[in-house]
Amino acid sequence: MITPYFLESFWGEKNNGFDVLYHNMKHGQISSKELTDFIRERSTIEEAYARSMTKLAKSAGNFSQLGTFAPVWDVFKSSTEKLVSCHMELVRKLQELIKEVQKYVEEQAKAHKKTKEEVASTLDAVQNIQTISQALQKSKEIYNAKTVEQERLRKEGATQRDVDKAGVKAKKATETYKAYVEKYATAKSEFEQKMSETAQKFQDIEENHILHMKEIIQSYSQSVNETQIQIGELHHEFVRNVENTSVESLIQKLSESKGTGKERPGPIEFEECNTAIATEGAKPRKRKPFGIPGRSKKDKDTDSTESTEVEAANTANGAPPGYYGAIDIQNANVPQVDAEGFCIRPEGNENDILFSL
Amino acid sequence: MITPYFLESFWGEKNNGFDVLYHNMKHGQISSKELTDFIRERSTIEEAYARSMTKLAKSAGNFSQLGTFAPVWDVFKSSTEKLVSCHMELVRKLQELIKEVQKYVEEQAKAHKKTKEEVASTLDAVQNIQTISQALQKSKEIYNAKTVEQERLRKEGATQRDVDKAGVKAKKATETYKAYVEKYATAKSEFEQKMSETAQKFQDIEENHILHMKEIIQSYSQSVNETQIQIGELHHEFVRNVENTSVESLIQKLSESKGTGKERPGPIEFEECNTAIATEGAKPRKRKPFGIPGRSKKDKDTDSTESTEVEAANTANGAPPGYYGAIDIQNANVPQVDAEGFCIRPEGNENDILFSL
Numbered sequence: 001m002i003t004p005y006f007l008e009s010f011w012g013e014k015n016n017g018f019d020v021l022y023h024n025m026k027h028g029q030i031s032s033k034e035l036t037d038f039i040r041e042r043s044t045i046e047e048a049y050a051r052s053m054t055k056l057a058k059s060a061g062n063f064s065q066l067g068t069f070a071p072v073w074d075v076f077k078s079s080t081e082k083l084v085s086c087h088m089e090l091v092r093k094l095q096e097l098i099k100e101v102q103k104y105v106e107e108q109a110k111a112h113k114k115t116k117e118e119v120a121s122t123l124d125a126v127q128n129i130q131t132i133s134q135a136l137q138k139s140k141e142i143y144n145a146k147t148v149e150q151e152r153l154r155k156e157g158a159t160q161r162d163v164d165k166a167g168v169k170a171k172k173a174t175e176t177y178k179a180y181v182e183k184y185a186t187a188k189s190e191f192e193q194k195m196s197e198t199a200q201k202f203q204d205i206e207e208n209h210i211l212h213m214k215e216i217i218q219s220y221s222q223s224v225n226e227t228q229i230q231i232g233e234l235h236h237e238f239v240r241n242v243e244n245t246s247v248e249s250l251i252q253k254l255s256e257s258k259g260t261g262k263e264r265p266g267p268i269e270f271e272e273c274n275t276a277i278a279t280e281g282a283k284p285r286k287r288k289p290f291g292i293p294g295r296s297k298k299d300k301d302t303d304s305t306e307s308t309e310v311e312a313a314n315t316a317n318g319a320p321p322g323y324y325g326a327i328d329i330q331n332a333n334v335p336q337v338d339a340e341g342f343c344i345r346p347e348g349n350e351n352d353i354l355f356s357l
Numbered sequence: 358m359i360t361p362y363f364l365e366s367f368w369g370e371k372n373n374g375f376d377v378l379y380h381n382m383k384h385g386q387i388s389s390k391e392l393t394d395f396i397r398e399r400s401t402i403e404e405a406y407a408r409s410m411t412k413l414a415k416s417a418g419n420f421s422q423l424g425t426f427a428p429v430w431d432v433f434k435s436s437t438e439k440l441v442s443c444h445m446e447l448v449r450k451l452q453e454l455i456k457e458v459q460k461y462v463e464e465q466a467k468a469h470k471k472t473k474e475e476v477a478s479t480l481d482a483v484q485n486i487q488t489i490s491q492a493l494q495k496s497k498e499i500y501n502a503k504t505v506e507q508e509r510l511r512k513e514g515a516t517q518r519d520v521d522k523a524g525v526k527a528k529k530a531t532e533t534y535k536a537y538v539e540k541y542a543t544a545k546s547e548f549e550q551k552m553s554e555t556a557q558k559f560q561d562i563e564e565n566h567i568l569h570m571k572e573i574i575q576s577y578s579q580s581v582n583e584t585q586i587q588i589g590e591l592h593h594e595f596v597r598n599v600e601n602t603s604v605e606s607l608i609q610k611l612s613e614s615k616g617t618g619k620e621r622p623g624p625i626e627f628e629e630c631n632t633a634i635a636t637e638g639a640k641p642r643k644r645k646p647f648g649i650p651g652r653s654k655k656d657k658d659t660d661s662t663e664s665t666e667v668e669a670a671n672t673a674n675g676a677p678p679g680y681y682g683a684i685d686i687q688n689a690n691v692p693q694v695d696a697e698g699f700c701i702r703p704e705g706n707e708n709d710i711l712f713s714l
Binding site: 005008013014023044049067076136147148184203206209210217218225258262269270 | 388424566570608616
């Protein structure tokens, strides 16, 4: 139970308390509209922040995919996108809250309208005591003036007729004055009773208003706080993800994705030409034409005037002119030496490079 | 000690590993520039957020100072201003970090330039083995072709002169081929040694690069985290401040600041006019003229045709016409009744309303 401050503090000269309390109630509508404005502005700020963060996430996503560090951008991108979600979630909650506050603003306006009707009789009582106080004061002044006038005439030895005439006026003024004293007593009693009730009513309204405002603020705080907690967790996740992306794992990842091969160049020895097989090999044999997946890169650097035979053979197989069947020696199964060119190894398996002659 | 992935994975056909690793190193410069961009963009976002929050704090400060709820806006304003400080502090930290990263970008570029010189001999070894591999391949083909040609001439029964001529050519081709086999062995050995050293050097560079990048990210994370913690504390302070602003305290505050008085209207009784004092009082006396601070409000509602005397007296005191000296009865020390108008209480103290006659 709250101390009835309003009941205690809105009396005083001029009986203006009612006016002050009534306007104070109306200010409550301004407060609740301003609270809506505040939450709306906050929501707008969060939305703009989220939008900027979306751009930042896109930037991280568009950063170079080359280099050892590149995979780390995924961590940045994903974390920033989650940050966007957090802020958008806050925006959604604030928008819902704004709807609630707007509902309250409407209810409050209706309640104030109803209250205005309910306190109309109090306003009457206020105006009544104000009017009667003034009239009482005036009637007292007139009474005093008339009484002094009669006394003056008597002392100055005026005619009895004039003294009597003044006496009638003084008596009339006395009656008016007495009547206002009585009227004032009634008005005062009425005013005190009405004003007491109304002051308490206004305090109840204010109490409920502030309670409602505090509930809204609590809801606002809760939403902001939830977002804070989410962002905190997100941040720790980011830190953890960066920590977990070890230097070794990045070095390994690059080696796997960009590695050029694990085989060092093999030794190459002199191979004597087996002319018997070379000649025999000139007859068409059932075998795959030249070309192994991933090994079809051309070697165009060779320039020889003595390669006519090789070129002719290649052309027959659809190989471009200038191709000499030079393949990547280093990629062969070391230490076994590949047989290329015209010298075809009798034991050559399907994966060996074969030339039709 | 990290596995020497680069040393293992950048051999293979075409000996392109060097090229891939060299470019990978150069991509490191892109990464560090992109990290600067990311932090700069984040800083810009935080600054814009802080600027919007400053506006929000101003809004809260400009909200109505009227009504019971008004004091709560101070809590909003102060909390929002502190939120601005947190974000501006983050901006300051990020700006400092950007300077550090820029310094790293420069150092990195210099280090890469130095590395380029250091690995120049490796590039030579790469080009050497590539060239010799091709030449070896070509010489082998020519050797095979010449040997087959000589064999063909012999089998087809060509003249001894032609067979001998072809024999000379075949012998020359054999020597060239053998020479390239030897050259290749030397080039291969040189290439393997240089490439091993350089692959490890490139891996060391990448390891240091990623470590440095991770340090920067850690510094970035720490700044963001510190801000998070500050904002969290700030939020709890806000919640506490709102909670501490009780409904009762707000009701009390308004009653104290806007209260119109604690005195209810006092009773007013009929007061007989003491004509002796009234007449005596008509003579000029040493007393304060009419007017008490805060009580000078006029009462213009009284309309009487019998107030001429009072008006005359007021006019003499500088009071406006229509003023009857009606003062606020309720403010008097109830239950003692003020004596106003022409009836001056003999015991009237200086604070009483006095009229000069």
